[in-house]
Amino acid sequence: MEQRTFDISIVVLTYNRRDCLAEMLAELRGIAGLVRDVVVVDNCSIDGTDVMMAADFPGFIHLRTERNLGVSARNFGMERATGSVIVTLDDDLLDLSAADLAFIEDAFRAKPELGALNFRVIDYYTRRTCNWVHHREPTDAALSFATYEITEGAVAVRKDAFARSGGYYPGYFIGHEGPDLAFRILNAGYTVEYDGRVEVLHKHEEGTRQPWRFYYFDTRNHIWLVARNMPLGYGSWFLVRGLAAMAIYSLRDGFFPWHAQGVFDAVRELPAVLRTREVWNARTLRICREVDTARPSFWRLVKLRLFRRGFRLDT
Numbered sequence: 001m002e003q004r005t006f007d008i009s010i011v012v013l014t015y016n017r018r019d020c021l022a023e024m025l026a027e028l029r030g031i032a033g034l035v036r037d038v039v040v041v042d043n044c045s046i047d048g049t050d051v052m053m054a055a056d057f058p059g060f061i062h063l064r065t066e067r068n069l070g071v072s073a074r075n076f077g078m079e080r081a082t083g084s085v086i087v088t089l090d091d092d093l094l095d096l097s098a099a100d101l102a103f104i105e106d107a108f109r110a111k112p113e114l115g116a117l118n119f120r121v122i123d124y125y126t127r128r129t130c131n132w133v134h135h136r137e138p139t140d141a142a143l144s145f146a147t148y149e150i151t152e153g154a155v156a157v158r159k160d161a162f163a164r165s166g167g168y169y170p171g172y173f174i175g176h177e178g179p180d181l182a183f184r185i186l187n188a189g190y191t192v193e194y195d196g197r198v199e200v201l202h203k204h205e206e207g208t209r210q211p212w213r214f215y216y217f218d219t220r221n222h223i224w225l226v227a228r229n230m231p232l233g234y235g236s237w238f239l240v241r242g243l244a245a246m247a248i249y250s251l252r253d254g255f256f257p258w259h260a261q262g263v264f265d266a267v268r269e270l271p272a273v274l275r276t277r278e279v280w281n282a283r284t285l286r287i288c289r290e291v292d293t294a295r296p297s298f299w300r301l302v303k304l305r306l307f308r309r310g311f312r313l314d315t
Contacts (some may be wrong), residue, residue, distance in 0.1 A: 012089050
């Protein structure tokens with residue numbers, strides 16, 4: 001029987017992880033013939049990724065940026081991809097299968113309003129759920145539910161919804177780009193969902209991760225996330241809660257100067273950020289408030305995060 005093909009593209013973002021990327025692409029060869037195209041966006045790597053792509057994976061589309069643009073480099077891959085649904089992956093994710101592609105395509109066909117579908121991310125080594133950013137207890141990881149987060153390294157997005165959202169905001173570089181995109185997709189009239197029936201494995205390649213950047217970018221971008229999207233009432237509490245948490249984490253881990261620099265830079269550039277503001281409409285506010293009803297309690301989050309160094313969101 002002829003194998004089913006899908007109106008899906010796969011976009012992978014990479015930066016200086018040649019060996020990790022090679023492992024992933026070797027696995028993707030098994031399903032590459034079932035999708036429209038596989039696009040690798042190379043964020044100006046200097047480790048020979050371009051040579052490896054030309055020699056070992058000539059059948060995949062390779063886009064190389066002129067400099068490291070951070071997460072917004074995905075925009076180039078999304079524009080180049082030809083599928084009506086685009087799966088975006090980080091370069092250290094594995095185990096996307098043909099069955100997953102079928103599930104994803106069927107989900108988008110069944111729900112014309114579906115803008116983005118997040119996957120369950122499982123640690124490759126421990127087989128525990130990781131990268132858990134959704135505002136629910138991690139015990140819900142096998143379920144499906146509405147969310148206003150996008151795990152941009154493990155998500156499927158309707159191409160039309162992505163285009164209407166304006167794509168990833170280049171100013172962030174890294175951090176908070178997921179909810180920012182989700183808010184814009186919701187504001188465009190679509191839904192954002194999570195479904196634990198699609199699972200991918202994360203190898204947590206740490207080679208290009210600098211520990212200070214979370215305390216800087218997550219602080220700066222938290223302020224910009226509020227400024228770009230949220231109404232005053234909701235945004236005020238969101239801002240205070242997030243900045244207080246980041247201050248505590250940075251003091252705990254010895255990175256408070258980076259947190260302070262993040263606040264300074266956010267305020268300095270705030271006028272330019274405010275020019276991109278698109279405040280939530282009533283529907284988006286309602287959806288976000290409904291999602292918040294499932295949030296773990298404040299004390300539950302304190303117990304989970306206050307006494308754990310770093311930002312690995314494992315369960």
